[in-house]
Amino acid sequence: MALQFPPVDYFSETAPNVQIADVLQQQVREGYREPGARLPSIADIVGATGVNRQTAAKALRLLGRRGYARLSAGQGWFVPERLPREKPGHDGGT
Numbered sequence: 001m002a003l004q005f006p007p008v009d010y011f012s013e014t015a016p017n018v019q020i021a022d023v024l025q026q027q028v029r030e031g032y033r034e035p036g037a038r039l040p041s042i043a044d045i046v047g048a049t050g051v052n053r054q055t056a057a058k059a060l061r062l063l064g065r066r067g068y069a070r071l072s073a074g075q076g077w078f079v080p081e082r083l084p085r086e087k088p089g090h091d092g093g094t
Contacts, residue, residue, distance in 0.1 A: 003040055003048035016051050020059035025068045028079050029086070039069055039077040 005023050008016045024040075027033045040048070045056035060077050063069040067084035069077045 003044055005045075005048050008049050008051060016049075017055045017058035017062060020045060020049060020051065020056065021062040021066070024059070024063050025066060028068050028083065033079050035079050035081045035083070037079045038075075039063070039079060041076055 005020065008019055010016065012019065014022075024033070033039065039060065042053055042056040042060065045051065045059065046053055049056070051059075060069060060071075064071060064077070067080065070080045071077055
C-alpha cells in the first residue's frame, strides 16, 4: 500500500507522532493494512510526512503500545494478528 498521510498539522494540540500513529491505527482498523502486513519503515514515514526520524520512531512505538503494531527485531514493524478491542468512547490513548 502506498503511504497516504494527511499533512502533519504543526499547529495542532495533538503532537505530530500522535497524528501519525492515529492515521496508521485508522488504516489498520479499517482493513487497509492486514494482520501480518509490514508497516511503513521510519524512513518511509519520514519521506511521506517530512517529520524527523525520532518523531516517526515515536509514532511506531506509540502504535505498538496501543496494540496495533509489533516489532520484529531486524525486520521492522508489523500489524499484529490479533488487534485490541476498542472501548466505546476510547480514542486509543497517547
